[in-house]
Amino acid sequence: MVFKKKCLISLILVISQIFFYFPTIGQAESADPIYQTLLSGKRILKERNFIEEEKATVYLTFDDGPSELTPKVLDILKKEGIKATFFVVGKAAEQNKKIIKRIVEEGHSIGNHSYTHQYKNLYSSFSDFWQEIQKTEKVIYDITGIRTSLVRTPGGTYKNWDSFYFYFMDQADYLVYDWNVDSGDSKRIGVPAKEIIATVKQSKVTKKLIVLMHDSKSHVNTVGALPSIIKYYKEKGYQFKALSEQVEPIIQPETATRWKRNNEFEIRDTFVREVEKKKIAEVEQKEEQKDKLVDVWMVEPYYEKIGEVIYSYQDEMWWLPLKQAPILLDTRVMVDERTKIIRLYKENTSLMIRGQELKRIGQEWYIPLIPAIQVFQKNIHWNEEMTYLILEQDDQGSFVTKEESIWSKIISSWETGFQTIVTRLSRIYFTFPSLFLYTYRN
Numbered sequence: 466m467v468f469k470k471k472c473l474i475s476l477i478l479v480i481s482q483i484f485f486y487f488p489t490i491g492q493a494e495s496a497d498p499i500y501q502t503l504l505s506g507k508r509i510l511k512e513r514n515f516i517e518e519e520k521a522t523v524y525l526t527f528d529d530g531p532s533e534l535t536p537k538v539l540d541i542l543k544k545e546g547i548k549a550t551f552f553v554v555g556k557a558a559e560q561n562k563k564i565i566k567r568i569v570e571e572g573h574s575i576g577n578h579s580y581t582h583q584y585k586n587l588y589s590s591f592s593d594f595w596q597e598i599q600k601t602e603k604v605i606y607d608i609t610g611i612r613t614s615l616v617r618t619p620g621g622t623y624k625n626w627d628s629f630y631f632y633f634m635d636q637a638d639y640l641v642y643d644w645n646v647d648s649g650d651s652k653r654i655g656v657p658a659k660e661i662i663a664t665v666k667q668s669k670v671t672k673k674l675i676v677l678m679h680d681s682k683s684h685v686n687t688v689g690a691l692p693s694i695i696k697y698y699k700e701k702g703y704q705f706k707a708l709s710e711q712v713e714p715i716i717q718p719e720t721a722t723r724w725k726r727n728n729e730f731e732i733r734d735t736f737v738r739e740v741e742k743k744k745i746a747e748v749e750q751k752e753e754q755k756d757k758l759v760d761v762w763m764v765e766p767y768y769e770k771i772g773e774v775i776y777s778y779q780d781e782m783w784w785l786p787l788k789q790a791p792i793l794l795d796t797r798v799m800v801d802e803r804t805k806i807i808r809l810y811k812e813n814t815s816l817m818i819r820g821q822e823l824k825r826i827g828q829e830w831y832i833p834l835i836p837a838i839q840v841f842q843k844n845i846h847w848n849e850e851m852t853y854l855i856l857e858q859d860d861q862g863s864f865v866t867k868e869e870s871i872w873s874k875i876i877s878s879w880e881t882g883f884q885t886i887v888t889r890l891s892r893i894y895f896t897f898p899s900l901f902l903y904t905y906r907n
């Protein structure tokens with residue numbers, strides 16, 4: 466990973482601080498060097514660390530959703546095995562909570578695209594813009610638990626924002642992304658898929674691409690064009706990624722805004738994210754979630770802890786320490802040091818695990834748990850909190866899912882119970898026939 470320092474504090478600011486900055490009580494903002502710099506149209510952004518892409522990377526982005534088309538986009542992304550970013554409109558998010566959840570569950574990024582998408586409201590005053598960003602942030606947070614800092618402003622920053630908008634948003638630690646490839650799917654209503662594909666193919670192919678597309682309900686042709694766009698970038702050798710706070714934004718060059726609005730520099734202290742502290746705490750907590758050690762318990766013939774496995778939050782997989790494979794899976798293990806292939810085998814069944822499928826933590830080798838479970842036909846289930854796993858021996862020799870396993874358990878316990886009752890009743894009947902006769906006579 467290469468860290469790149471980005472310093473955007475302008476020389477003018479430094480000079481003005483040295484020569485003209487004489488703080489006085491009740492100083493008017495007109496004498497404030499930051500104000501003066503912003504007024505001149507220069508941007509002032511904090512110094513931040515970003516991770517530079519090692520490979521050619523394309524970030525597909527979808528604006529204006531979610532809508533009834535979004536699940537179709539998600540289906541395509543899932544089929545292609547790639548991740549993207551959805552800049553959602555707060556109002557639409559409120560009406561499509563399930564889709565918002567699905568976006569996050571399937572590993573895509575979610576960003577803020579204002580609440581109403583009404584340019585006039587958003588660009589006539591920063592206060593109104595700010596309110597919409599806050600409102601949408603809360604909508605997304607309430608649905609997903611994610612406090613997103615990724616923002617794309619409706620229509621892009623070009624000619625809509627000025628350096629004050631950049632400054633206020635940057636001070637609140639939002640990251641604002643424009644694009645460097647416009648698919649042209651919003652040029653007019655009903656741009657044909659062919660034209661969208663052609664526009665993308667004619668666009669530049671630099672190492673890092675942020676592609677603008679739309680998934681509101683009128684963009685059915687974008688959905689039609691998407692598979693060809695993905696194919697095109699795959700053939701060019703690009704990797705597909707979702708935006709994150711580690712990705713340096715692409716923003717349009719400085720330009721004058723076409724909107725007239727009042728100066729709000731004086732009330733800049735009010736543009737503070739309410740939950741800023743909470744967000745930092747959440748991020749810190751997430752970073753601590755590396756691997757979770759989980760006990761494995763045998764169910765029959767008696768409860769006993771027989772080993773440990775690891776759940777990795779990073780790759781979202783269960784891992785089994787190799788040395789525990791003989792106990793937990795009842796298999797033999799053969800390690801070929803030369804070819805770095807591990808073979809688990811039991812009677813006529815075997816599983817080959819190649820070096821790259823293994824994980825090494827400290828001195829221990831780990832194998833992926835789920836494939837091994839499936840091959841060696843063990844039942845496995847875990848409690849809701851995932852604090853322990855349960856392995857079951859399966860006498861039928863077939864892999865049974867959790868639900869089936871519970872049902873068969875219920876049925877078998879019911880059968881056993883029924884047999885016990887019958888046996889006991891008949892025993893009573895045969896042992897004490899006189900008792901029954903006696904009762905009957907009376």
Ligand SMILES: [Zn+2]
Nearest residue numbers: 528529619620
């Ligand atoms: Zn938009």
